[in-house]
Amino acid sequence: MATIGDVARAAGVSRSTASYALSGKRAISADVRRRVEEAVRELGYTPNAGARALATSQTMVIGLLAQFLEDEFAPAMLQYMLGVSNTARELGYDILLVSDADGTRALRRITDSRMVDGIVLLNVAERDERLPILRSAAQPGALVGLPADCTGVDVFDLDFEEAGRVMVDHLHRLGHREVALVSQPEHVIERGGAYVWRLQNAAVEAARARGITLHPVSAAAHQPDVGRDLNALLDAHPGVTGLLVHNEAAAAALPTVLHERGLTAPEDLSVVGRYSDEFARTFSLPYSSIESAPDRLGRMAVRQLVRRIEGEVAADEPHVVRFVTPELVDRGSTGAPRTT
Amino acid sequence: MATIGDVARAAGVSRSTASYALSGKRAISADVRRRVEEAVRELGYTPNAGARALATSQTMVIGLLAQFLEDEFAPAMLQYMLGVSNTARELGYDILLVSDADGTRALRRITDSRMVDGIVLLNVAERDERLPILRSAAQPGALVGLPADCTGVDVFDLDFEEAGRVMVDHLHRLGHREVALVSQPEHVIERGGAYVWRLQNAAVEAARARGITLHPVSAAAHQPDVGRDLNALLDAHPGVTGLLVHNEAAAAALPTVLHERGLTAPEDLSVVGRYSDEFARTFSLPYSSIESAPDRLGRMAVRQLVRRIEGEVAADEPHVVRFVTPELVDRGSTGAPRTT
DNA sequence: GGCTACAGTCGAACCGGTTCGCAACGGACG
DNA sequence: CGTCCGTTGCGAACCGGTTCGACTGTAGCC
Numbered sequence: 001m002a003t004i005g006d007v008a009r010a011a012g013v014s015r016s017t018a019s020y021a022l023s024g025k026r027a028i029s030a031d032v033r034r035r036v037e038e039a040v041r042e043l044g045y046t047p048n049a050g051a052r053a054l055a056t057s058q059t060m061v062i063g064l065l066a067q068f069l070e071d072e073f074a075p076a077m078l079q080y081m082l083g084v085s086n087t088a089r090e091l092g093y094d095i096l097l098v099s100d101a102d103g104t105r106a107l108r109r110i111t112d113s114r115m116v117d118g119i120v121l122l123n124v125a126e127r128d129e130r131l132p133i134l135r136s137a138a139q140p141g142a143l144v145g146l147p148a149d150c151t152g153v154d155v156f157d158l159d160f161e162e163a164g165r166v167m168v169d170h171l172h173r174l175g176h177r178e179v180a181l182v183s184q185p186e187h188v189i190e191r192g193g194a195y196v197w198r199l200q201n202a203a204v205e206a207a208r209a210r211g212i213t214l215h216p217v218s219a220a221a222h223q224p225d226v227g228r229d230l231n232a233l234l235d236a237h238p239g240v241t242g243l244l245v246h247n248e249a250a251a252a253a254l255p256t257v258l259h260e261r262g263l264t265a266p267e268d269l270s271v272v273g274r275y276s277d278e279f280a281r282t283f284s285l286p287y288s289s290i291e292s293a294p295d296r297l298g299r300m301a302v303r304q305l306v307r308r309i310e311g312e313v314a315a316d317e318p319h320v321v322r323f324v325t326p327e328l329v330d331r332g333s334t335g336a337p338r339t340t
Numbered sequence: 341m342a343t344i345g346d347v348a349r350a351a352g353v354s355r356s357t358a359s360y361a362l363s364g365k366r367a368i369s370a371d372v373r374r375r376v377e378e379a380v381r382e383l384g385y386t387p388n389a390g391a392r393a394l395a396t397s398q399t400m401v402i403g404l405l406a407q408f409l410e411d412e413f414a415p416a417m418l419q420y421m422l423g424v425s426n427t428a429r430e431l432g433y434d435i436l437l438v439s440d441a442d443g444t445r446a447l448r449r450i451t452d453s454r455m456v457d458g459i460v461l462l463n464v465a466e467r468d469e470r471l472p473i474l475r476s477a478a479q480p481g482a483l484v485g486l487p488a489d490c491t492g493v494d495v496f497d498l499d500f501e502e503a504g505r506v507m508v509d510h511l512h513r514l515g516h517r518e519v520a521l522v523s524q525p526e527h528v529i530e531r532g533g534a535y536v537w538r539l540q541n542a543a544v545e546a547a548r549a550r551g552i553t554l555h556p557v558s559a560a561a562h563q564p565d566v567g568r569d570l571n572a573l574l575d576a577h578p579g580v581t582g583l584l585v586h587n588e589a590a591a592a593a594l595p596t597v598l599h600e601r602g603l604t605a606p607e608d609l610s611v612v613g614r615y616s617d618e619f620a621r622t623f624s625l626p627y628s629s630i631e632s633a634p635d636r637l638g639r640m641a642v643r644q645l646v647r648r649i650e651g652e653v654a655a656d657e658p659h660v661v662r663f664v665t666p667e668l669v670d671r672g673s674t675g676a677p678r679t680t
Numbered sequence: 681g682g683c684t685a686c687a688g689t690c691g692a693a694c695c696g697g698t699t700c701g702c703a704a705c706g707g708a709c710g
Numbered sequence: 711c712g713t714c715c716g717t718t719g720c721g722a723a724c725c726g727g728t729t730c731g732a733c734t735g736t737a738g739c740c
Contacts, residue, residue, distance in 0.1 A: 001454070001478065003726055014690050019728060026729095027687055046452035050393030051726035054695045059390065061455075064437070068422060075415040075622065082408060085439045089446075094455070097404070097437035099425045106429075112386035114341070115401075115434070138341065223624045253624040259599045282415065283623060284563045284593040343696055354720050359698060366699095367717060391696035394725045 002043035010039035063116035071187040073248040083298025111137035118305045125192030140308035142301040159323035164202030171242040178213040179242035219250045241337035242270040266335035287333040290326045342383035350379035403456035411527040413588040423638025451477035458645045465532030480648035482641040499663035504542030511582040519582035520555040559590045581677035582610040606675035627673040630666045
């Protein structure tokens, strides 16, 4: 592999001159620049990333920490990852993917060893163990997901409170008076999946304010349990005319469950989910839903992170906490409740 | 951040001694080793990855190239990625995720700049543009997917020919005499998705050998097109009693389509898919299927890649091309054909 | 004509590790 | 008591970039 020394020799200049000719950080005569560029082409020179990182203290790599936990719905994560990855590349950064079960150790490893210039954290928990480590790291961090304590990091998330209100409002306006909210498994909540109860609390509150009955239940994240949970819910609350589904696996299982019970949406039951449009199209989910905009959140996180890395924001500039406003995508799965 | 120089000073030894004490590559007295280790702990020393890469020409990072193309089913890729990522970590390697649309440029970039010690290529096409670049790279490569030319790389893939035969045999044994094979969109085939016609050709051949009729058709990879395609298929071939589904999106859309037509599997139609068990459970797909074992393939690829990186295989040792034998997972969606 | 200013280039130092060659030391042995 | 050898540690070089300070030559200016 050619080094910059080889390039310099071929062009008949010193190493430093070759370096300046390529970086443009000092004035270089047109003639020399041409010779250097030609040498680069002939030798197929590419700078050694490790050497450059050592010299500049910049790796042009962003660490992406994604946890794939039991009881969590993996495919939803993919879209966040792609949003992050694609945006990073547009801005000239590569992605170091860390799917380690032990996120804290992994985070410490890649920050301390200076493998990355910044960190994006996915599925952030209410009290995320990784946060203290991230704060003490030399690199800036951006989160997708809202923790209890946001100091020292930039935070991006869907406005789950508003999402809960929008879902309830939508069914209330159509005339529904008894609905159920299908949430994530208990495990996810216990683990600190704050978005679950952020949406749920807001939905409960909105239901109370409008005087309608809302049954919050949780359902599993996999078959066959999730099907069983959905059936149990419909058995337990026969008066329910609307379903708010805040659980991707449940949304995916719902068509089959409804079919087996001889029910149709929206004639027998109105359904509103909370997942991305991309997700709905990929899995043929026919329900209206709150768009969760994962690619957009990933994009926002990386943009801000890179601004911090490149010092475009003063180090003392306050960190941002930004919420994306949820939007309802109508797929025709809601209507007036059946009149019993 | 503490350097090895700081550690050496704190322990009262030279830099080289500190290095040897930590690597164990030379004999060091117990006393000195203790002092060095203590200094490491006190200073919170972690070796700088860039510096180490520069000195050792080893980054302990594996490049993972995954293309997310139009008309391809993204979530299936996730499982390959996780298999690769988790296995790599177990073996001490991190993953540089490259989801670049321009795979060739990205591949050249990360190999030439020595960011990675090896490369894993996902969704490999029949004549993959990335392959010549990978062969000319200094780092070894492992593929998941079978290209036309396997020289210079280790290749792992499902035995799609056998998969096609197993699917046809299965329905033939149950008494079916007219079946359809739902493949990927034409685009995927044109792009060089060899697995599509490897399975298809073998299925056609098996059908001919057993004297049964097989209609090969392709279907889109997204809603609403895939639903339309499935309906068109069932309209065009009313005599079909069995469906072989080699298209994840079609499998995901099938329950709804069958429901709308008032059909049930296996009573009205036998269905066999080709996707992973994990996939089936996540999306509540009720059909028997050929297990595609994505995590296993990813794991095999990384294992072999690391063996090459670490020189456990002689450089001239022939490269392997290994096929995983498909297995049918019975979910009760097949039976004897309805007697018309 | 002498001075300054500046464009253009070079040499050397540095980033933070690893590794090779060598020397000092102490014990065993003849 | 001298020699030989194994153990242990040190100094220096090296990996491949970047960057700072200094030096040279030429143009512009008074």
